[in-house]
Amino acid sequence: MTSDRSALSRDRRRVELREFLRSRRARVSPADVGMPDGGRRRTPGLRREEVAVLAGVGVSWYTWLEQGRDIKVSEEVLDAIARVLLLDPTEHVHLYLLAGLNPPQFASAPSVPAPPQVRRLLDAWSPRPGYIRDRHWNFTDINEAARIVFGYGDSDHNCLVSFFTNVRYRVLQRHWADTAPDVVAGFRADAARYPEDPEFDRIAEELARSSPEFAELWDCHDVAEHTSAVKAVDHPEAGTLVFDATLLPLPELPGHHLILHNPRPGTDTQERLEELMGTHSLVVPHPG
Incomplete structure:
Protein backbone atom coordinates (compact mmCIF):
# COMPACT_ATOMS: atom_id res chain seq x y z
CA MET A 1 0.00 0.00 0.00
CA GLY A 100 10.52 16.22 -5.69
CA LEU A 101 13.61 18.17 -4.61
CA ASN A 102 13.74 18.85 -0.89
CA PRO A 103 10.03 19.52 -0.63
CA PRO A 104 8.98 20.71 2.82
CA GLN A 105 7.19 17.84 4.48
CA PHE A 106 4.30 19.10 6.57
CA ALA A 107 2.90 16.66 9.07
CA SER A 108 -0.87 16.84 8.90
CA ALA A 109 -3.61 16.42 11.42
CA PRO A 110 -7.01 14.90 10.62
CA SER A 111 -9.93 17.27 10.26
CA VAL A 112 -11.12 17.67 13.84
CA PRO A 113 -12.80 20.39 15.91
CA ALA A 114 -10.40 22.87 17.44
CA PRO A 115 -9.10 22.24 20.96
CA PRO A 116 -10.92 24.10 23.75
CA GLN A 117 -8.44 26.96 24.01
CA VAL A 118 -8.71 27.73 20.29
CA ARG A 119 -12.48 27.39 20.41
CA ARG A 120 -12.53 29.92 23.26
CA LEU A 121 -10.43 32.28 21.14
CA LEU A 122 -12.88 31.96 18.26
CA ASP A 123 -15.81 32.54 20.61
CA ALA A 124 -14.08 35.56 22.13
CA TRP A 125 -13.53 36.98 18.65
CA SER A 126 -17.27 36.91 18.03
CA PRO A 127 -19.18 38.85 16.98
CA ARG A 128 -16.40 39.69 14.56
CA PRO A 129 -16.31 36.97 11.88
CA GLY A 130 -13.95 34.06 12.28
CA TYR A 131 -13.63 30.40 11.37
CA ILE A 132 -11.19 27.49 11.27
CA ARG A 133 -10.47 25.41 8.20
CA ASP A 134 -8.45 22.23 7.79
CA ARG A 135 -5.83 21.51 5.13
CA HIS A 136 -8.54 20.63 2.60
CA TRP A 137 -10.25 23.97 3.36
CA ASN A 138 -13.12 22.26 5.16
CA PHE A 139 -14.74 24.33 7.89
CA THR A 140 -14.14 22.72 11.26
CA ASP A 141 -15.47 25.61 13.38
CA ILE A 142 -17.25 28.79 12.36
CA ASN A 143 -18.73 31.49 14.56
CA GLU A 144 -22.18 32.96 14.14
CA ALA A 145 -20.85 36.32 12.98
CA ALA A 146 -19.20 34.66 9.96
CA ARG A 147 -22.51 33.07 9.04
CA ILE A 148 -24.38 36.36 9.33
CA VAL A 149 -21.81 38.57 7.60
CA PHE A 150 -20.68 36.24 4.79
CA GLY A 151 -23.88 34.31 4.19
CA TYR A 152 -22.65 30.86 5.17
CA GLY A 153 -25.43 28.34 5.80
CA ASP A 154 -25.76 24.84 7.19
CA SER A 155 -24.84 23.37 3.80
CA ASP A 156 -21.48 25.15 3.70
CA HIS A 157 -18.78 22.64 4.63
CA ASN A 158 -15.81 23.67 2.51
CA CYS A 159 -14.43 27.19 2.07
CA LEU A 160 -13.37 26.68 -1.57
CA VAL A 161 -16.61 24.99 -2.62
CA SER A 162 -18.70 27.68 -0.92
CA PHE A 163 -16.70 30.41 -2.63
CA PHE A 164 -17.81 29.11 -6.04
CA THR A 165 -21.21 27.55 -5.35
CA ASN A 166 -22.84 29.55 -2.54
CA VAL A 167 -24.91 32.10 -4.48
CA ARG A 168 -25.55 34.27 -1.41
CA TYR A 169 -21.84 34.41 -0.61
CA ARG A 170 -20.97 35.40 -4.17
CA VAL A 171 -23.57 38.17 -4.27
CA LEU A 172 -22.29 39.63 -1.01
CA GLN A 173 -18.62 39.69 -2.08
CA ARG A 174 -17.86 43.02 -3.75
CA HIS A 175 -14.65 41.82 -5.42
CA TRP A 176 -15.55 38.17 -6.03
CA ALA A 177 -14.27 38.00 -9.62
CA ASP A 178 -10.97 39.68 -8.76
CA THR A 179 -10.45 37.42 -5.75
CA ALA A 180 -11.31 34.11 -7.42
CA PRO A 181 -7.93 33.55 -9.16
CA ASP A 182 -6.03 34.06 -5.90
CA VAL A 183 -8.35 31.68 -4.05
CA VAL A 184 -7.78 28.90 -6.60
CA ALA A 185 -4.02 29.58 -6.67
CA GLY A 186 -3.91 29.30 -2.89
CA PHE A 187 -5.69 25.95 -2.92
CA ARG A 188 -3.29 24.57 -5.56
CA ALA A 189 -0.29 25.71 -3.51
CA ASP A 190 -1.69 23.94 -0.45
CA ALA A 191 -2.34 20.78 -2.47
CA ALA A 192 1.32 20.65 -3.55
CA ARG A 193 2.35 20.32 0.10
CA TYR A 194 0.55 16.98 0.31
CA PRO A 195 1.30 15.11 -2.93
CA GLU A 196 0.18 11.78 -1.45
CA ASP A 197 -3.25 13.08 -0.47
CA PRO A 198 -5.89 12.35 -3.15
CA GLU A 199 -8.55 14.44 -1.39
CA PHE A 200 -7.31 17.63 -3.05
CA ASP A 201 -7.83 16.11 -6.48
CA ARG A 202 -11.27 14.82 -5.51
CA ILE A 203 -12.39 18.26 -4.33
CA ALA A 204 -10.99 19.97 -7.42
CA GLU A 205 -12.48 17.45 -9.84
CA GLU A 206 -15.94 17.58 -8.29
CA LEU A 207 -15.91 21.37 -8.12
CA ALA A 208 -14.72 21.65 -11.73
CA ARG A 209 -17.76 19.65 -12.84
CA SER A 210 -20.17 22.02 -11.09
CA SER A 211 -18.33 25.31 -11.66
CA PRO A 212 -16.94 26.19 -15.11
CA GLU A 213 -15.34 29.28 -13.54
CA PHE A 214 -13.35 27.14 -11.15
CA ALA A 215 -12.42 24.69 -13.91
CA GLU A 216 -11.03 27.50 -16.06
CA LEU A 217 -8.96 28.95 -13.21
CA TRP A 218 -7.75 25.50 -12.08
CA ASP A 219 -6.40 24.85 -15.57
CA CYS A 220 -4.22 27.96 -15.29
CA HIS A 221 -1.97 26.17 -12.73
CA ASP A 222 -1.30 29.40 -10.84
CA VAL A 223 -0.02 29.19 -7.26
CA ALA A 224 -0.01 31.80 -4.52
CA GLU A 225 0.52 32.20 -0.79
CA HIS A 226 -1.63 34.51 1.30
CA THR A 227 -1.54 35.20 5.01
CA SER A 228 -3.74 38.30 4.85
CA ALA A 229 -6.37 39.85 2.62
CA VAL A 230 -8.96 42.60 2.46
CA LYS A 231 -12.53 41.34 2.18
CA ALA A 232 -15.36 43.70 1.20
CA VAL A 233 -18.99 42.71 1.65
CA ASP A 234 -22.13 44.48 0.40
CA HIS A 235 -24.51 43.27 3.09
CA PRO A 236 -28.27 43.73 2.51
CA GLU A 237 -28.82 44.83 6.11
CA ALA A 238 -25.59 46.62 7.00
CA GLY A 239 -24.33 48.02 3.71
CA THR A 240 -20.64 47.91 2.86
CA LEU A 241 -18.43 46.09 5.36
CA VAL A 242 -14.66 45.95 4.85
CA PHE A 243 -12.47 43.56 6.83
CA ASP A 244 -8.80 42.79 7.21
CA ALA A 245 -8.62 39.00 7.11
CA THR A 246 -5.65 37.30 8.76
CA LEU A 247 -4.80 33.62 8.35
CA LEU A 248 -3.04 32.08 11.34
CA PRO A 249 -1.62 28.52 11.33
CA LEU A 250 -2.49 26.32 14.30
CA PRO A 251 0.73 24.50 15.32
CA GLU A 252 -1.16 22.00 17.44
CA LEU A 253 -3.26 21.08 14.39
CA PRO A 254 -0.88 21.04 11.39
CA GLY A 255 -2.65 22.03 8.21
CA HIS A 256 -5.40 23.86 10.09
CA HIS A 257 -5.71 27.66 10.04
CA LEU A 258 -7.64 30.18 12.07
CA ILE A 259 -9.01 32.98 9.88
CA LEU A 260 -9.98 36.14 11.72
CA HIS A 261 -11.69 39.19 10.25
CA ASN A 262 -11.29 42.62 11.81
CA PRO A 263 -13.15 45.81 10.76
CA ARG A 264 -10.78 47.78 8.53
CA PRO A 265 -9.54 51.07 10.02
CA GLY A 266 -10.61 54.18 8.17
CA THR A 267 -14.02 52.74 7.28
CA ASP A 268 -17.30 52.77 9.17
CA THR A 269 -17.35 48.98 9.26
CA GLN A 270 -17.06 48.85 13.03
CA GLU A 271 -20.21 50.93 13.45
CA ARG A 272 -22.13 49.09 10.73
CA LEU A 273 -21.09 45.73 12.16
CA GLU A 274 -22.10 46.86 15.63
CA GLU A 275 -25.59 47.74 14.38
CA LEU A 276 -25.93 44.50 12.39
CA MET A 277 -24.86 42.28 15.25
CA GLY A 278 -27.14 44.17 17.59
CA THR A 279 -30.12 43.12 15.51
CA HIS A 280 -28.95 39.52 15.89
CA SER A 281 -28.41 39.85 19.66
CA LEU A 282 -24.61 40.01 19.41
CA VAL A 283 -22.68 42.87 20.96
CA VAL A 284 -19.48 44.08 19.30
CA PRO A 285 -16.68 45.07 21.72
CA HIS A 286 -15.04 48.38 20.88
CA PRO A 287 -11.31 48.19 20.00
CA GLY A 288 -8.89 48.89 22.83
Whole structure:
Protein backbone atom coordinates (compact mmCIF):
# COMPACT_ATOMS: atom_id res chain seq x y z
CA MET A 1 0.00 0.00 0.00
CA THR A 2 2.83 2.40 0.88
CA SER A 3 4.61 1.73 -2.40
CA ASP A 4 1.33 2.26 -4.28
CA ARG A 5 0.85 5.60 -2.57
CA SER A 6 4.43 6.60 -3.38
CA ALA A 7 3.92 5.70 -7.04
CA LEU A 8 0.70 7.71 -7.08
CA SER A 9 2.53 10.63 -5.52
CA ARG A 10 5.28 10.51 -8.16
CA ASP A 11 2.82 10.19 -11.01
CA ARG A 12 0.71 13.07 -9.72
CA ARG A 13 3.76 15.28 -9.34
CA ARG A 14 4.92 14.48 -12.88
CA VAL A 15 1.54 15.37 -14.36
CA GLU A 16 1.42 18.58 -12.36
CA LEU A 17 5.03 19.40 -13.27
CA ARG A 18 4.32 18.93 -16.98
CA GLU A 19 1.25 21.16 -16.95
CA PHE A 20 2.86 23.75 -14.70
CA LEU A 21 5.95 24.15 -16.90
CA ARG A 22 3.83 24.38 -20.04
CA SER A 23 1.56 27.00 -18.55
CA ARG A 24 4.49 29.08 -17.25
CA ARG A 25 6.35 28.84 -20.57
CA ALA A 26 3.25 29.98 -22.46
CA ARG A 27 3.04 33.25 -20.55
CA VAL A 28 6.65 34.36 -21.17
CA SER A 29 7.31 36.14 -24.44
CA PRO A 30 10.75 36.31 -26.11
CA ALA A 31 10.83 40.05 -25.36
CA ASP A 32 10.33 39.30 -21.66
CA VAL A 33 13.70 37.51 -21.56
CA GLY A 34 15.61 39.79 -23.95
CA MET A 35 15.20 37.73 -27.11
CA PRO A 36 14.12 39.01 -30.55
CA ASP A 37 10.47 38.37 -31.30
CA GLY A 38 11.18 36.22 -34.34
CA GLY A 39 7.84 36.85 -36.03
CA ARG A 40 4.44 35.31 -35.55
CA ARG A 41 4.19 32.12 -33.50
CA ARG A 42 1.63 29.35 -33.66
CA THR A 43 1.48 29.15 -29.86
CA PRO A 44 2.15 31.88 -27.29
CA GLY A 45 5.24 32.04 -25.17
CA LEU A 46 8.72 30.58 -25.40
CA ARG A 47 9.57 27.42 -27.27
CA ARG A 48 11.08 24.49 -25.39
CA GLU A 49 14.41 24.87 -27.10
CA GLU A 50 14.53 28.54 -26.11
CA VAL A 51 13.97 27.71 -22.47
CA ALA A 52 16.67 25.04 -22.67
CA VAL A 53 19.24 27.40 -24.22
CA LEU A 54 18.51 30.20 -21.78
CA ALA A 55 18.69 27.82 -18.81
CA GLY A 56 21.89 26.19 -20.03
CA VAL A 57 20.53 22.66 -20.39
CA GLY A 58 20.10 20.29 -23.29
CA VAL A 59 16.96 20.56 -25.38
CA SER A 60 16.24 16.84 -25.05
CA TRP A 61 16.72 16.99 -21.27
CA TYR A 62 14.35 19.93 -20.88
CA THR A 63 11.80 18.22 -23.15
CA TRP A 64 11.94 15.13 -20.95
CA LEU A 65 11.48 17.28 -17.86
CA GLU A 66 8.43 19.00 -19.33
CA GLN A 67 7.05 15.63 -20.42
CA GLY A 68 7.23 14.50 -16.81
CA ARG A 69 9.76 11.74 -17.43
CA ASP A 70 11.63 10.17 -14.53
CA ILE A 71 14.92 12.06 -14.77
CA LYS A 72 17.28 13.47 -12.17
CA VAL A 73 17.24 17.21 -11.57
CA SER A 74 19.41 19.48 -9.51
CA GLU A 75 18.68 22.61 -7.53
CA GLU A 76 20.93 24.61 -9.85
CA VAL A 77 19.03 23.54 -12.95
CA LEU A 78 15.64 24.22 -11.38
CA ASP A 79 16.86 27.65 -10.31
CA ALA A 80 17.94 28.38 -13.88
CA ILE A 81 14.58 27.26 -15.28
CA ALA A 82 12.75 29.33 -12.67
CA ARG A 83 14.79 32.36 -13.70
CA VAL A 84 14.01 31.88 -17.41
CA LEU A 85 10.30 31.36 -16.76
CA LEU A 86 10.20 34.43 -14.49
CA LEU A 87 8.73 32.48 -11.59
CA ASP A 88 7.87 34.41 -8.46
CA PRO A 89 9.01 33.03 -5.06
CA THR A 90 5.84 30.99 -4.51
CA GLU A 91 6.02 29.48 -8.00
CA HIS A 92 9.72 28.74 -7.46
CA VAL A 93 8.92 26.73 -4.34
CA HIS A 94 6.07 25.04 -6.20
CA LEU A 95 8.50 23.94 -8.92
CA TYR A 96 10.77 22.37 -6.30
CA LEU A 97 7.86 20.52 -4.75
CA LEU A 98 6.67 19.15 -8.08
CA ALA A 99 10.20 18.07 -9.01
CA GLY A 100 10.52 16.22 -5.69
CA LEU A 101 13.61 18.17 -4.61
CA ASN A 102 13.74 18.85 -0.89
CA PRO A 103 10.03 19.52 -0.63
CA PRO A 104 8.98 20.71 2.82
CA GLN A 105 7.19 17.84 4.48
CA PHE A 106 4.30 19.10 6.57
CA ALA A 107 2.90 16.66 9.07
CA SER A 108 -0.87 16.84 8.90
CA ALA A 109 -3.61 16.42 11.42
CA PRO A 110 -7.01 14.90 10.62
CA SER A 111 -9.93 17.27 10.26
CA VAL A 112 -11.12 17.67 13.84
CA PRO A 113 -12.80 20.39 15.91
CA ALA A 114 -10.40 22.87 17.44
CA PRO A 115 -9.10 22.24 20.96
CA PRO A 116 -10.92 24.10 23.75
CA GLN A 117 -8.44 26.96 24.01
CA VAL A 118 -8.71 27.73 20.29
CA ARG A 119 -12.48 27.39 20.41
CA ARG A 120 -12.53 29.92 23.26
CA LEU A 121 -10.43 32.28 21.14
CA LEU A 122 -12.88 31.96 18.26
CA ASP A 123 -15.81 32.54 20.61
CA ALA A 124 -14.08 35.56 22.13
CA TRP A 125 -13.53 36.98 18.65
CA SER A 126 -17.27 36.91 18.03
CA PRO A 127 -19.18 38.85 16.98
CA ARG A 128 -16.40 39.69 14.56
CA PRO A 129 -16.31 36.97 11.88
CA GLY A 130 -13.95 34.06 12.28
CA TYR A 131 -13.63 30.40 11.37
CA ILE A 132 -11.19 27.49 11.27
CA ARG A 133 -10.47 25.41 8.20
CA ASP A 134 -8.45 22.23 7.79
CA ARG A 135 -5.83 21.51 5.13
CA HIS A 136 -8.54 20.63 2.60
CA TRP A 137 -10.25 23.97 3.36
CA ASN A 138 -13.12 22.26 5.16
CA PHE A 139 -14.74 24.33 7.89
CA THR A 140 -14.14 22.72 11.26
CA ASP A 141 -15.47 25.61 13.38
CA ILE A 142 -17.25 28.79 12.36
CA ASN A 143 -18.73 31.49 14.56
CA GLU A 144 -22.18 32.96 14.14
CA ALA A 145 -20.85 36.32 12.98
CA ALA A 146 -19.20 34.66 9.96
CA ARG A 147 -22.51 33.07 9.04
CA ILE A 148 -24.38 36.36 9.33
CA VAL A 149 -21.81 38.57 7.60
CA PHE A 150 -20.68 36.24 4.79
CA GLY A 151 -23.88 34.31 4.19
CA TYR A 152 -22.65 30.86 5.17
CA GLY A 153 -25.43 28.34 5.80
CA ASP A 154 -25.76 24.84 7.19
CA SER A 155 -24.84 23.37 3.80
CA ASP A 156 -21.48 25.15 3.70
CA HIS A 157 -18.78 22.64 4.63
CA ASN A 158 -15.81 23.67 2.51
CA CYS A 159 -14.43 27.19 2.07
CA LEU A 160 -13.37 26.68 -1.57
CA VAL A 161 -16.61 24.99 -2.62
CA SER A 162 -18.70 27.68 -0.92
CA PHE A 163 -16.70 30.41 -2.63
CA PHE A 164 -17.81 29.11 -6.04
CA THR A 165 -21.21 27.55 -5.35
CA ASN A 166 -22.84 29.55 -2.54
CA VAL A 167 -24.91 32.10 -4.48
CA ARG A 168 -25.55 34.27 -1.41
CA TYR A 169 -21.84 34.41 -0.61
CA ARG A 170 -20.97 35.40 -4.17
CA VAL A 171 -23.57 38.17 -4.27
CA LEU A 172 -22.29 39.63 -1.01
CA GLN A 173 -18.62 39.69 -2.08
CA ARG A 174 -17.86 43.02 -3.75
CA HIS A 175 -14.65 41.82 -5.42
CA TRP A 176 -15.55 38.17 -6.03
CA ALA A 177 -14.27 38.00 -9.62
CA ASP A 178 -10.97 39.68 -8.76
CA THR A 179 -10.45 37.42 -5.75
CA ALA A 180 -11.31 34.11 -7.42
CA PRO A 181 -7.93 33.55 -9.16
CA ASP A 182 -6.03 34.06 -5.90
CA VAL A 183 -8.35 31.68 -4.05
CA VAL A 184 -7.78 28.90 -6.60
CA ALA A 185 -4.02 29.58 -6.67
CA GLY A 186 -3.91 29.30 -2.89
CA PHE A 187 -5.69 25.95 -2.92
CA ARG A 188 -3.29 24.57 -5.56
CA ALA A 189 -0.29 25.71 -3.51
CA ASP A 190 -1.69 23.94 -0.45
CA ALA A 191 -2.34 20.78 -2.47
CA ALA A 192 1.32 20.65 -3.55
CA ARG A 193 2.35 20.32 0.10
CA TYR A 194 0.55 16.98 0.31
CA PRO A 195 1.30 15.11 -2.93
CA GLU A 196 0.18 11.78 -1.45
CA ASP A 197 -3.25 13.08 -0.47
CA PRO A 198 -5.89 12.35 -3.15
CA GLU A 199 -8.55 14.44 -1.39
CA PHE A 200 -7.31 17.63 -3.05
CA ASP A 201 -7.83 16.11 -6.48
CA ARG A 202 -11.27 14.82 -5.51
CA ILE A 203 -12.39 18.26 -4.33
CA ALA A 204 -10.99 19.97 -7.42
CA GLU A 205 -12.48 17.45 -9.84
CA GLU A 206 -15.94 17.58 -8.29
CA LEU A 207 -15.91 21.37 -8.12
CA ALA A 208 -14.72 21.65 -11.73
CA ARG A 209 -17.76 19.65 -12.84
CA SER A 210 -20.17 22.02 -11.09
CA SER A 211 -18.33 25.31 -11.66
CA PRO A 212 -16.94 26.19 -15.11
CA GLU A 213 -15.34 29.28 -13.54
CA PHE A 214 -13.35 27.14 -11.15
CA ALA A 215 -12.42 24.69 -13.91
CA GLU A 216 -11.03 27.50 -16.06
CA LEU A 217 -8.96 28.95 -13.21
CA TRP A 218 -7.75 25.50 -12.08
CA ASP A 219 -6.40 24.85 -15.57
CA CYS A 220 -4.22 27.96 -15.29
CA HIS A 221 -1.97 26.17 -12.73
CA ASP A 222 -1.30 29.40 -10.84
CA VAL A 223 -0.02 29.19 -7.26
CA ALA A 224 -0.01 31.80 -4.52
CA GLU A 225 0.52 32.20 -0.79
CA HIS A 226 -1.63 34.51 1.30
CA THR A 227 -1.54 35.20 5.01
CA SER A 228 -3.74 38.30 4.85
CA ALA A 229 -6.37 39.85 2.62
CA VAL A 230 -8.96 42.60 2.46
CA LYS A 231 -12.53 41.34 2.18
CA ALA A 232 -15.36 43.70 1.20
CA VAL A 233 -18.99 42.71 1.65
CA ASP A 234 -22.13 44.48 0.40
CA HIS A 235 -24.51 43.27 3.09
CA PRO A 236 -28.27 43.73 2.51
CA GLU A 237 -28.82 44.83 6.11
CA ALA A 238 -25.59 46.62 7.00
CA GLY A 239 -24.33 48.02 3.71
CA THR A 240 -20.64 47.91 2.86
CA LEU A 241 -18.43 46.09 5.36
CA VAL A 242 -14.66 45.95 4.85
CA PHE A 243 -12.47 43.56 6.83
CA ASP A 244 -8.80 42.79 7.21
CA ALA A 245 -8.62 39.00 7.11
CA THR A 246 -5.65 37.30 8.76
CA LEU A 247 -4.80 33.62 8.35
CA LEU A 248 -3.04 32.08 11.34
CA PRO A 249 -1.62 28.52 11.33
CA LEU A 250 -2.49 26.32 14.30
CA PRO A 251 0.73 24.50 15.32
CA GLU A 252 -1.16 22.00 17.44
CA LEU A 253 -3.26 21.08 14.39
CA PRO A 254 -0.88 21.04 11.39
CA GLY A 255 -2.65 22.03 8.21
CA HIS A 256 -5.40 23.86 10.09
CA HIS A 257 -5.71 27.66 10.04
CA LEU A 258 -7.64 30.18 12.07
CA ILE A 259 -9.01 32.98 9.88
CA LEU A 260 -9.98 36.14 11.72
CA HIS A 261 -11.69 39.19 10.25
CA ASN A 262 -11.29 42.62 11.81
CA PRO A 263 -13.15 45.81 10.76
CA ARG A 264 -10.78 47.78 8.53
CA PRO A 265 -9.54 51.07 10.02
CA GLY A 266 -10.61 54.18 8.17
CA THR A 267 -14.02 52.74 7.28
CA ASP A 268 -17.30 52.77 9.17
CA THR A 269 -17.35 48.98 9.26
CA GLN A 270 -17.06 48.85 13.03
CA GLU A 271 -20.21 50.93 13.45
CA ARG A 272 -22.13 49.09 10.73
CA LEU A 273 -21.09 45.73 12.16
CA GLU A 274 -22.10 46.86 15.63
CA GLU A 275 -25.59 47.74 14.38
CA LEU A 276 -25.93 44.50 12.39
CA MET A 277 -24.86 42.28 15.25
CA GLY A 278 -27.14 44.17 17.59
CA THR A 279 -30.12 43.12 15.51
CA HIS A 280 -28.95 39.52 15.89
CA SER A 281 -28.41 39.85 19.66
CA LEU A 282 -24.61 40.01 19.41
CA VAL A 283 -22.68 42.87 20.96
CA VAL A 284 -19.48 44.08 19.30
CA PRO A 285 -16.68 45.07 21.72
CA HIS A 286 -15.04 48.38 20.88
CA PRO A 287 -11.31 48.19 20.00
CA GLY A 288 -8.89 48.89 22.83
